[in-house]
Structure formats: C-alpha cells, structure tokens
Amino acid sequence: MSAADIVGVVLAAGRGSRMSPLTDRVPKPLLTVDNQRLLDLALRRVSAVVGEVAVNAHHLADQIVVAAGAFDPSVHVSLERDELLGTAGALRHLRDWIAGRPVLVNNADLWLSDPIEHFLDGWDGTRPRLLVKDMGRPADFGRFRYMGVSTVPAPIAAALEYSPSGLYSSVWAAAHERGELEFVELTGTSYDCGTPAEFLIANLAASGASSVVAPDAEVLGILDRSVILSGARVERGEHLVCAIRDRFGNTMNADPADVPPP
Helix, strand or coil, rough: CCCCHHHHEECCCCCCHCCCCCEEEHHHHHHCCCCCCCHHHHHHHCCCCCCCCCEECCCCCCHHHHHHHHHHHCEEEEEECCCHHHHHHHHHCCCCHCCCCEEEEEEEEEEECCCCCCCCCCCCCCCCCEEEEEECCCCCCCEEEEEEEEEHHHHHHHHHCCCCCCHHHHHHHHHHHCCCEEEEEECCEEEEECHHHHHHHHHHHCCCCCCCCCCCEEECCCCEEEECCCCCCCCCCEEEEEEEEEECCEEEEECHCCCCCC
16 A cells, blocks of 8 residues: 555644643644744654545644644644544544555654654555554553554544544444454654653653753753743742743643663
C-alpha cells in the first residue's frame, strides 16, 4: 500500500488539563519542544509518510485553525465545536473527508526522537497497527504500551460510531483479544508531554541543553532544567528548578527527582 492511499489525522482537540494553567489560554499542541510547536512536529511527522492530512480541534479551536493553516493551508481542520468526541468519534466526524481510505493516527502531544518513515512498511491495510514500547511489565497490551501512533483500516474507520469514544474501547480491545493487532516497537525515545515532568524531559532531550529558552523570552535569573516559553520573563533573583513558565506569568513545576539532567 502506497502513502498516497493513506490519509493522516493528527489529534489536537484535547483540553490538556494536566498541563493547566499553561493550557488554559494556549492549546497543549501549541506548546513547544525545543522551541518547535508540538502540532508542527506532528504535522511534519505525518506529512512525511502519507498524502493528505487533517487535524481535529475542540479546546481553543480557533488557535489550532490558525496554526494548522500557517503550517500548510492544505491541512484540513475538523472542528468539534459542541463536544470533545474522543479518538474514535473524531474519525467518525471526519468520515466524509476520509472517504473510505485507511488512516494513520498521530497524537499531537507526542514527541518522538525518530521519524516514523518505516512504520507503514509492509502494512496491507487489513489490521490496526500500533507503535508500542515493551515496558517489561503489564501495560496496555500485554507488556506493550501504546506510543501515540496507529493505523485504522479503511473498513474499520468507515464503521465507527458517531459518539464520544476512544479507539481502545471501539477497536483495539476486541481486536487484541482476537489476536488481530499488529505491533511495531518504538525506536529511539518518546514522550507524550502530558505532564510537566514529561514536557520538561522532552525539551531537554530534544535540545540537549540544561534548559530551553524561547528566542523572545527574557531571563535575568537562574535556570535549572527549566523551559521558558515564548514571551515569558524570569526576573533577577529568581531561581527556577524544573519549571515551565509562559508569557502570562504562569509557572508549573515538576518534582526534580522526575527530571534527570540531560
């Protein structure tokens, strides 16, 4: 199956509640890792391996619309204005755009050290395929933990119900019981950026630096394993440790024990 036969969907609708208050005024996919927006990284990752790409948007949807258009005007944006539809519901909402094609799904808050150019190799389009990591202990599927990239065969995508639900409950759980899931093990590292600690670790891993500062941020104080987002300011005399600060003055902290030095 060629890349032209598959469409990509980047999931960018969530509220990012674990990253509040940073995500109260900026959607989590528009937060940055090494000064690159997570949404841009996801769109670039998916666009490299498929033809057309769509993004779904709910929380602060208008910002997602603008960001997707700035990345590439050809990106289709699916608005979920009334309610958050979940991963399965998002694909059902996109049924007309998907138009009977198989789908590559990618979480927008995912940071991967390696590209996914070989993820689709050998896929015949008949079974869901998931990017996973062997955790060495019970996880989502035996010892495998789902790492935010998956495929949905065309017949399954076309049959999804129009209800707020996830792919795990709608597709994967039953398919796993029947032995009908394909797994591709992760190469490199991955962080879902859903917590302050993982967001910090992703930034430090991506940059190789001891802290990450946006080009237009102003830092007069001292930083230790911290991320200073666009437009933010650190005053003289401040010493931020494992902290994230935004341009609205919000600061989130992670336990230093959870953020090892890069």
